[in-house]
Amino acid sequence: MAKKVVIIGGVATGMKTAARLRRRDKDAEIIVLERGPELSYGACGFPYYIGGEVKSFNSFDHTPQGVKRDAEYFRAVKGIDARTGCNVTAIDRAGKKLTYVENGESKELAYDVLVLGTGSTPVRLPLENADAKGIHSFWFPWDVHAVEAEIKERNVTDVVIIGAGFIGMELAEAFVHRGLKTSIVEMQDRLLPQMLDKEMADLLKKSIAKEPLNLYLEEKTLSFEAVDGWVTGVKTDKRTIPAQLVIVAVGVRPNVELAKAAGLEISPTGCIAVNEYLQTSDPAIYAGGDCAENTHRVSGAKIFTPMGSTANKHGRVIADNICGDGIKYPGVLGTGVCRIFGVSAGATGLNERSAAAAGFKFKSVVAPGFDRLGYMPGAGRIVVKLLAEEGTERVLGMQAVGANVDKRIDTMVAALSFGATLEDLSNLDIAYAPPFNGPIDNIATAANILHNKMTGQMQGINPKDFEARRAKGDYLFVDVRTPKEVATNRIAGIPNRVNVPLDQVRECTLECDENTEIVTACQIDLRGYEAEVMLRAKGYKNVKSLEGGMSGWPYATESDRK
Secondary structure: OOOEEEEEOOOOHHHHHHHHHHHHOOOOEEEEEEOOOOOOOOHHHHHHHHOOOOOOOHHHHEOOOOOEOOHHHHHHHHOOEEEEOEEEEEEEOOOOEEEEEEOOEEEEEEOOEEEEOOOEEEOOOOOEOOOOEOEEOOOOHHHHHHHHHHHHHOOOOEEEEEOOOHHHHHHHHHHHHOOOEEEEEEOOOOOOOOOOOHHHHHHHHHHOOOOOEEEEEOOOEEEEEEEOOEEEEEEEOOOEEEOOEEEEOOOEEEOOHHHHHOOOOEOOOOOEOOOOOOEOOOOOEEEOHHHEOEEEOOOOOEEOOOOHHHHHHHHHHHHHHHOOOOOOOOOEOOOEEEEEOOEEEEEEEOOHHHHHHOOOOEEEEEEEEEOOOOOOOOOOEEEEEEEEEOOOOEEEEEEEEEOOOHHHHHHHHHHHHOOOEHHHHHOOOOOOOOOOOOOOOHHHHHHHHHHHHHOOOOOEEOHHHHHHHHHHOOOEEEEOOOHHHHHHOOEOOOOOEEEOOHHHHOOOOOOOOOOOOEEEEOOOOHHHHHHHHHHHHOOOOOEEEEOOOOOOOOOOEHHHHO
């Protein structure tokens, strides 16, 4: 007898489950109930439509052949009964049936297997005038259409985005490209706060500093101002910013109300708890996508990580398990990447905050380099931050900011997935030719540096740690670049500094005693590290090199003031 599989929710997990299941089981009765008007669309591309890179909205909800992925398409092509405007109101687990409302009429539907792909909903700010017209989330197709229409019809000039995560930053680029005066308000102290450590976020901020974008970090939104029902401004704890259009992009929450009411287990993450087969606490009910919890593959922690790529993987695993395959979903690495004004930022695995929360003892290093050999046309700078566990040297995570970081992030995804150590990274046989890479890839370089740091061959100091004490002057700063390089640019506000080019370090005598803390620095920290080794050999006992050198320095330099 054919299975009757009911899927609540379309878009990513729901439609992927349905399509995969139909390919696996020609006889299954597959019914999808979607409460919204759209069954299948690619929301991750929405900012690029607003920015004009994607010319037609059909790119998101049509096949490459130009056919809209609507109910008729799924019926005719996939053999799937997909229905829109169907709001499921209750699940009767004992009776294996559910209640839903369609066109105002309450109906019941039995199931053998139930799949929850209820997704997530943007967080709303419970503030004064939050319901004013012109204030939007940016999650659903109708949000995009409303924003696009208002920009054109109301001649919008001033936009405020609340939240500096992926959506906020991608939209900022889009609005600026359209010539709109754009501001971002972020309560935390950095851009992409869930992904990047402080010095990497500061490096990203510095990389886009020349763009016409107002960044207001460590500011809390207090209320919205409105006139005649339309938003006119955003009031923070420090200022009021004019706005004719506001995007609230402070995150999303998993839609678990239906599951909770049905008595399914809800994880401390706020998501539906699932096992390694993506089954809920009821074996006849699966859950995937934004509503379901994930396991972090490095820390083992349960996390909420709403990503379209994850939702699609979930759908495939769920379909295969409905067919009896017993496929285990291994979890996620929290991988993310985005492009902001031509600068790429990405991360995978753990950062400092999540590694500490997981109880790891770890060290990290910041290492600059190029995305290909520096003499090749188009070569761009990449700064990598690598974290590894002390003792085992197991790699925990990586962040990267600069040009074309996706290649390094994806390589690291594979390495982390297989439990790589620093030695493994150092020996990866990565493709090399001058147009594509250097003879020692950025990842291998970072791994070698971090191994040196782990074994005491190098004593590095992180840029953010040096910035915290830069003005104190309780150290001697030794810049080992050439005088010409130093004249071009140097770190601002260092009280005690001296320029000793690297070729003079071996013979120099510094005006300090052997116990004085010495910080060496150069352009990328290669010469700084060599100088550190030389000075230690000369008897100076407390020598550190500035990780990343000038290339990885995200804070004030003297050229910034010119």
